[in-house]
Amino acid sequence: MPAADESPSTPIARTGPHGPSPLTAHDVYLFREGTHAGLGDKLGCQLRADGAHFAVWAPNARAVSVVGEFNAWDAGAHPMQPRWDSSGIWERFVAGVSAGHCYKYRIMPRDGAAFDKADPIALFCEPPPLTASRAWSLDYEWHDGEWMSERRARNALDAPMAIYEVHLGSWRRRDGQLLSYREVAEPLAAYVVEMGFTHVELMPVTEHPFYGSWGYQCTGYLAPSARYGAPQDLMHLVDTLHRHGIGVILDWVPSHFPDDPHGLARFDGTCLYEHEDPRQGYHPEWHSMIFNYGRNEVRSFLLSSAHHWLARYHFDGLRVDAVASMLYLDYARDEGEWVPNRFGGRENLEAIAFLRTLNEGVYRDFPDVQTIAEESTAWPMVSRPTDAGGLGFGLKWNMGWMHDTLAYLREDPVHRKHHHDRLTFSLVYAFNENFVLPLSHDEVVHGKGSLIGKQPGDSWQQFAGLRLLIGTMWAHPGKKLLFMGGEFGQRREWTHDGELEWWVLRFAEHAGLQRWVQDLNRVYRAQRALWEVDFEPAGFEWIVADDRDASVLSFLRKARDGSSVLAVCHFTPVLRTGYRVGVPRPGFWREIANSDAHEYGGSGAGNLGGVQSQPVSVQGLPHSIVLTVPPLSVLLLTCEPG
Numbered sequence: 001m002p003a004a005d006e007s008p009s010t011p012i013a014r015t016g017p018h019g020p021s022p023l024t025a026h027d028v029y030l031f032r033e034g035t036h037a038g039l040g041d042k043l044g045c046q047l048r049a050d051g052a053h054f055a056v057w058a059p060n061a062r063a064v065s066v067v068g069e070f071n072a073w074d075a076g077a078h079p080m081q082p083r084w085d086s087s088g089i090w091e092r093f094v095a096g097v098s099a100g101h102c103y104k105y106r107i108m109p110r111d112g113a114a115f116d117k118a119d120p121i122a123l124f125c126e127p128p129p130l131t132a133s134r135a136w137s138l139d140y141e142w143h144d145g146e147w148m149s150e151r152r153a154r155n156a157l158d159a160p161m162a163i164y165e166v167h168l169g170s171w172r173r174r175d176g177q178l179l180s181y182r183e184v185a186e187p188l189a190a191y192v193v194e195m196g197f198t199h200v201e202l203m204p205v206t207e208h209p210f211y212g213s214w215g216y217q218c219t220g221y222l223a224p225s226a227r228y229g230a231p232q233d234l235m236h237l238v239d240t241l242h243r244h245g246i247g248v249i250l251d252w253v254p255s256h257f258p259d260d261p262h263g264l265a266r267f268d269g270t271c272l273y274e275h276e277d278p279r280q281g282y283h284p285e286w287h288s289m290i291f292n293y294g295r296n297e298v299r300s301f302l303l304s305s306a307h308h309w310l311a312r313y314h315f316d317g318l319r320v321d322a323v324a325s326m327l328y329l330d331y332a333r334d335e336g337e338w339v340p341n342r343f344g345g346r347e348n349l350e351a352i353a354f355l356r357t358l359n360e361g362v363y364r365d366f367p368d369v370q371t372i373a374e375e376s377t378a379w380p381m382v383s384r385p386t387d388a389g390g391l392g393f394g395l396k397w398n399m400g401w402m403h404d405t406l407a408y409l410r411e412d413p414v415h416r417k418h419h420h421d422r423l424t425f426s427l428v429y430a431f432n433e434n435f436v437l438p439l440s441h442d443e444v445v446h447g448k449g450s451l452i453g454k455q456p457g458d459s460w461q462q463f464a465g466l467r468l469l470i471g472t473m474w475a476h477p478g479k480k481l482l483f484m485g486g487e488f489g490q491r492r493e494w495t496h497d498g499e500l501e502w503w504v505l506r507f508a509e510h511a512g513l514q515r516w517v518q519d520l521n522r523v524y525r526a527q528r529a530l531w532e533v534d535f536e537p538a539g540f541e542w543i544v545a546d547d548r549d550a551s552v553l554s555f556l557r558k559a560r561d562g563s564s565v566l567a568v569c570h571f572t573p574v575l576r577t578g579y580r581v582g583v584p585r586p587g588f589w590r591e592i593a594n595s596d597a598h599e600y601g602g603s604g605a606g607n608l609g610g611v612q613s614q615p616v617s618v619q620g621l622p623h624s625i626v627l628t629v630p631p632l633s634v635l636l637l638t639c640e641p642g
Helices: 025-033 145-154 181-195 231-243 296-312 323-327 349-365 399-410 413-419 421-428 459-475 502-506 508-526
Strands: 044-048 051-057 063-068 089-095 102-108 115-117 162-166 199-202 220-224 247-252 317-320 370-373 395-397 435-439 479-483 540-547 552-558 564-570 576-583 588-594 610-612 623-629 633-640
Touching: 025 296, 051 102, 063 089, 145 231, 162 181, 162 508, 181 231, 181 508, 220 231, 220 296, 231 247, 247 296, 296 317, 296 349, 317 349, 323 349, 349 370, 399 413, 399 421, 399 435, 399 459, 413 421, 421 540, 435 459, 459 479, 459 508, 459 552, 459 564, 459 633, 502 508, 508 588, 540 576, 552 576, 564 576, 564 623, 610 623, 623 633
Parallel strands: 162 199, 162 479, 199 247, 247 317, 317 370, 370 395, 395 435, 435 479
Antiparallel strands: 044 051, 051 089, 063 102, 102 115, 540 552, 552 564, 564 633, 576 623, 588 610, 588 633
């Protein structure tokens, strides 16, 4: 009798005497339905003790062969056979294939000459500029059981989250050379622990042919970049960070892919992964190809990529790049350069459906991780559940806060009173989404300069301004993300071709800024009021929002147990004495952080550890304190009743 997934009247793919295909009828059904999230275990090169089973989706090819080191790249040696089920999947078992063997698929299109393609489901690749896929297994003995058992609480929306964004190739180098995943693991973990960050976000480490794309032009959607080592080496990096109590987020790019000849573009001689119409399938801003989210098999491919990194590599979250470009059909296009949806609108209905399916599947199968949208528009309910009409992300980058705050700080302090609304506007919508406040790599490239360079004034004012920016950010509702180098005030714009300017830490002002970030993270993690109620109005209360003449903001951050932190943020280089601020309760208000302290490079002005409240009502509150507010500073205070 035929097997359950065979038709008695249709030829089947012959895999030889070495056993059946890993693909079942149910796998094919889910693949064609657009819901299969485990293709990494079904398609591609599946190693066995006696060889490997190869399977590739190429429905419009006339013929497909697997070629590689094991057959001298001879297309006639191992022709593949189409499955009987019209799935467009070609299969072949090849004896003698072992881990490390390089291979590609030789595609014979319906028209034209044959060409070679890398495996879309490859688990490992040759290091660029080489382009072959490599047979590999993902066996690894993990040692992060304690982290995995605790990470639901560590990644929760009511947990502290201070993210250190890292580009692996330029964080540190040795004699100008890239460090491997293993070489960077311990130094990175130790540094992140020392600095007090809770998570690391890795800019894309999925395989990419052009190093200068920073990983955002990806060809290997299930393969870590071989520039830094093997898959197990990346697992070791994640494992090491977990064992040090650090979460790891992967920057993931399902929005577009490059048109390199060995990659996904025109994979079987036709536009298989992308749209045929360039108004839908070509990205004019990034000169790349756009996924066809309306094609079920493409959705399965992308879902499998996402689940692969979470399941096999233990990543704690996915930061989904360029979501805005996915949502809008007219993104970066002029009139007449885009195709409206079936209702005549500019919303990409297929991409919306894909993102909802993605988030539903991730939170179903990995309920202790987070998905984070880099979404730069006012699209509603990005971080709200799909059953309520949202996109289903756990968090969303707050690009508006970033743009408004940096624009405000570029103003000369004497003019800032005329732009005060830029500081306060973010609180109008702060609780519409679950926001991450990002000061990311995007703000320190392409001629934008460094974070320290964005501050006006002399060197002292620049460092004070950067301490003020970071301190205000840490006090503001929302999780935090800071790109590497910002924590010590790197002077030059970031470049991927060299390591950070670690040498500047020999100068007191740079070391002082780094110490400020370190201490700020310590205070942040210790004070529940600064993170427990980030996404509800109950966690925030204005004290003074409208003192534009002094350019001062003061507000309370509040925890569920009633504890609070008072933040006073001052944006001019003037020392203000006798500044009265209302407080909700009597007692000694202890100064727990002062960005102007001498040890951070400041002038040393402050309140000698704190001030006692007075029964003087101001700003609608029954008590008040009188502060010395240092120039360009942030003060954080907590109340000790008595």
